Amino acid sequence: MSETRLRPALHGKELVLAVIRWILIIFFAVYTLFPLIWLIISSLKTNFEFLAQSPFSLPSKPQWINYKNALTVAGLGRMLLNSVFVGLSATLVNVIIASMSAYCISRFRFKGREKIFTLFTAGILVPLNALMVPYFVIINKLGLYNTYGGMILLYAAIGIPMSTFLIRGLMDSIPMEVEEAAYIDGCGFYGRFFHILLPLSRTGIVTAATFEFLTCWNEFVFANLIVSSEKLRTIQVGIRYFTNQFSTDYVSMYAAIVISIIPSILGYVLFQEQIIAGMTSGAVKG
């Protein structure tokens, strides 16, 4: 490809293309980063500095107190814990159920397999927001309105098709021979699952778990729908209320948003490969 070839000095059309290429690359990067940097800088100003000075001035002294306000006044700490708890629980339930079904779909040919498969595919494409009314009713009927259990169940459930796809994809890539040897040695259905397939499909499971947790962490619509108590609010629902709570205290609100974004960005930078693998393979297969 081009980098292996000795490039002569660029001229004419090639030069124009190279310039356009770099303008685009930098434009998209600035477009993404600039607002985030502006948000962080604003969150370190005093309200007076923010309201009276140019939006691009720097704070005379970074106001870390805004972050303290956001954590204490808005109860952000509690919301973060709620999000972590609900996200981890839902992810655990989700990944257990999904790896079981992925094992069946990947390893066995049975009656109805094709139909189940179609159902999972449709499950990925259906606009879940359109199902707000039935989800609201189902969670109520199960007596789970305004409970952690309701959120955990709903989050685990709506991620099942995607997680099954991701884990199945990895299981499909494990050759049958690995299992057949164990099968001949008398290793049963459960033994093959726990001792062979599960350890070998670790990367697929981590991908599914990362993807599921991120989805839970960022989810707003259903958390807003099935929870009313302030004590159970997740961080995303919290953000919606900050805007009222901090109607005059802009800088603390921005600090709160920065706090809510940090775990997403950090998690992404740490699990980048898994998240990208999950989002791409899921999308291509879905």
Add this chain to the structure above:
Amino acid sequence: MKLIRSDRKALYAFMAPALAVMILFFVIPVIYVIVVSFLKWNGISAPALNNLKNYALLMKDKSFSRSVINNIIWALVAGFIQVPLAMVMAIILSRKPKGWKFFRTVYFFPQVISGIALATLWRAIYNAEHGMLNGLLRAIGAGAAAKDWLGTIQTAFPAVLIYWVFYVGYYMVIMMADITTIDTSYYEAATIDGATDFQQAIYITIPLIKKTSLLTCVTLASVMGLRQFEQVYMLTNGQPANTTSTIVLYMYKKMQNANYGIASASAVILIIVGVVFIVCIRKLFEGRGDKPVVAKNVRRAVK
């Protein structure tokens, strides 16, 4: 693998939880919205058959038709502006220019930040008094153009639409994964023949990803466009004068008023619009039997 009888039981036990979830949270809810869309029901008194009246009411309601139109515009902008931009960036970054990993990471940021946080950030940017956009305009001496972006009828919907168009990371990454699977010998041969990078993109890359990742991305982007809720909810709540509403926001408001029949009918319309979009996009991409064209382009590029 062959199933022996004792395995069969275990298999059903293993499949059962996922199947139960699929039935309870996917099959039943879809049937449910369809049934309720024919009912008059406020969640308290007994539901009564309402025939097609919910749909008739929706057709007459201007704010609903506005929501449908907004969603269609949203889906088209996502599928036919955002995705092509993402494709251009995917082609550029898959040539691995300096720092491509850094740029890929940065472009992907908006994808891992929640819709609510992003919308709140953009509400601050669009703010009339101390927003970043107006500040930027004043700084470059175009202060006259500064306005209340989300409060003015003419600019509210474009403002809601435009900010995410340049967040191309997600689709870009999907297409990059596809582009890396293309056989490099195509490009080598084309380079020897003196084809420019631009020509290689037009004659090799685009035709080869068209039916795979490009189709996937256009479909995904459009479907996402039809689902929109958090962003409008947070940015404008449909205001001013309902010009920025979407179907899901409309549905949500009807639900808040315990008007479950109408809410469900709008959900059914959303699902139908979604299916129509998916089918049309497939037709558009598969329509003219262009497999041979791809092959010809590749051959031409290779020669």
